[in-house]
Amino acid sequence: MKTEVVWEAAFVTRANHYNAAEVMVDRNVSNGFGEKYAFVDPHRTLTYAQLQTATNQIANMLTGLGIHRETRVAVLMLDTVDYPGVFWGAVRAGIVPVCLNTLLTGDQYLYMLEDSRAQALIVSAPLLAVVEPLFGKLPFLEHIIVSGGDGTGYPDLSSLMAEAGDTFETARTHPDETAFWLYSSGSTGAPKGVRHVHTSPAYVADNYGRNVLGIRHDDVCFSAAKLFFAYGLGASMAVPMSVGATAVLLPDRPTPRSVLEMMHRFNPTLFFGVPTLYAAMLADAACTPENGSNRLRLCISAGEGLPEDVGRNWERRMGVGVLDGIGSTEMLHVFLSNRPDDIRYGTSGREFPGYKLRLVDENGNDVKDGEMGELLVSGGSAGDGYWNQRAKSRATFLGEWTRTGDKYIRDEEGYYHYCGRTDDMFKVSGRWVSPFEVEQAIISHPAVIEAAVVAHEDEEGLVKPKAFVVLNQPGEVNGLLEELKIHVQTSIGVWKYPRWVVAVDELPKTATGKIQRFKLRN
Incomplete structure (x- = not known):
């Protein structure tokens, strides 16, 4: 190679x-992979x-x-x-x-x-x-x-x-x-x-696919994220096609059962999911190694931060670790990630070759380790701007740097801890609250599948956290919502606990699985 x-x-x-197309398609035929399956779906195959x-x-x-x-x-x-x-x-x-x-x-x-x-x-x-x-x-x-x-x-x-x-x-x-x-x-x-x-797919494959995933020609990739989504395009096309591997495609909307069925049928070696799907699968008793793939060597999560408890529970249940990382449409795929031999749950991992990272304050100055800042990334897969949106392009693509809109803290060992989207952050009693940190604390309670935290004003006009939760047993609410408040207080701090907890059947999400917190604020 x-x-x-x-x-x-x-x-x-x-x-x-x-x-x-010459690099991602023709090169595989030239390299002798012409008769090898490139793609399979539930009904057809394509060499x-x-x-x-x-x-x-x-x-x-x-x-x-x-x-x-x-x-x-x-x-x-x-x-x-x-x-x-x-x-x-x-x-x-x-x-x-x-x-x-x-x-x-x-x-x-x-x-x-x-x-x-x-x-x-x-x-x-x-x-x-x-x-x-x-x-x-x-x-x-x-x-x-x-x-x-x-x-x-x-x-x-x-x-x-x-x-x-x-x-x-x-x-x-x-x-x-x-x-x-x-x-x-x-x-x-x-x-x-x-x-x-044109060079962006190969850049993703060379730097993330090879350096982080160790992608091989005998791998079979299965992504629950769809091809229209940057994460799915990289997982099902750029990364596997770079080495002549095979990708499994699911036409239907992914559910815990449909994903398990595809895993059991096609035995992928790499599975790409999003945090909400991992949580939903863990809530399904059918989610066991026997019902999944017997060749699975890596699981990957992106799209939003993976709660620590979800990652640990998945590894305990399925016997395979989850590499949490972060990517964006603007950067095409994952640019910060845990690695197979270095998984630190509760973090998005560390910088890897091909991408440079910075954390900056509101004035664009670099922050110190342990301080929260907005994440900027530099790498060759960055987009060439937004179509017909000059002001937004200039605000996002800053020369070699791209603003992600995500708030992070980097610890002294170089691991990045996700705090939330810049638009989702808020202060309580003069101190910043990370919605993601509060959500992680809530999800660590065994009765909760998912949680979303937003800012909400009390009767005096003061901002406090408000939580929306999806429960394992939706009917069993008595006393539980107050119990969740105490659970957060003892886990991460008194001022961070949600003053209101609302049980809902589901959280509003984009089609790519991201929680739409702005709808909850409204």
Whole structure:
């Protein structure tokens, strides 16, 4: 693998040419992995050679429709083996796929399709009904292609691919040219289109996939996070494809039972989940090693901070540690993480090669170890800015540094302790309170599955913590809510305990599993 990396760097330097499809797809065929499974879903499989052919067909199909290089194509597809062909086929042609969340409303899709000015939309048949009423409102949208159905009057993806040629001269794109877009989750406002360049997937794979996960060609990766999500795109495409590994795709929304069924059926070696899913699986008695994968060597968590108790309970139950880390849409994937031989639950781990980190105060000055600051990150997978949002781009992308919006404390050993989103922090009696710290204390009580803490004013206008909890036994509330207050007081401090505790059936979340605390504040 060493000579390949040297060749790739020299190739970019000499020719000023780099197309991510050649690196992530073609190189695996050249390396002898053509007959190896690249992707499997519950119904179909796709080898690397078949993927290469599919990407050529997609490139021919799109250009044959008159879609030109640098034009945007919206991808609203379920996680099946069709998705990688569409994504990398567009990239091969120099056309920009815009990955859309599959769990949104018509109004949200209207916003994104108008914002991106996508010329074409490739949509999975089950999702067509949500977006079809919008088509007359989108003058830029010229082509609608349906995947996985009879098309119901629209062109069918498989038919168009069958008619297209299976060879294509890959576009000679620039390393810094936009390859694809991902929309931010919109947890605090309207989603923002983040532009990522051709070299970013390989950068993630080289620095996180190899340095942290030790990804190997015989690994099987299974991500509950979807391909439209930066975390899922890295886990199911960038990381496994960098070494010719296999990725398992789940088209449906992940539930504890559906995830366990996929793990038992396909025996992945690496599992990528989010904290809320790990907590939900632990609450399910069926979550046992016997019902999961017998080849699992690593579990990974990102998206939000992993509560310490959830990580420890998972390792005790399943016999496999969880690497908690943090990433973002702006950085494409994980840039701070625990490592297989260095797991410190309750932290996001330590800095690893490829990324530099800083913690700064409100004035942009570096803070000392033990002091809370906003996390800034520098690395080659950073996005190239937000589409048509100049002010927000300038506020987030600060030269080589990217603001994450996350508050952290770094201890003297270099481990980063998550405190919460900058917008979620608040003071009680003049002292900062970390919602995540209070949530961890609440979740450590055996009666609680999930918790979210927000600022709330009392009758005198003073700010105090308010907690919303999801209980293991929803009907057993008597006395428990007061018990949780005392539990927090004795765990982390009197001023931090929630003055109000509300039991709810579920917490509001984005489609990527992040808790929407702003909805609880309102």
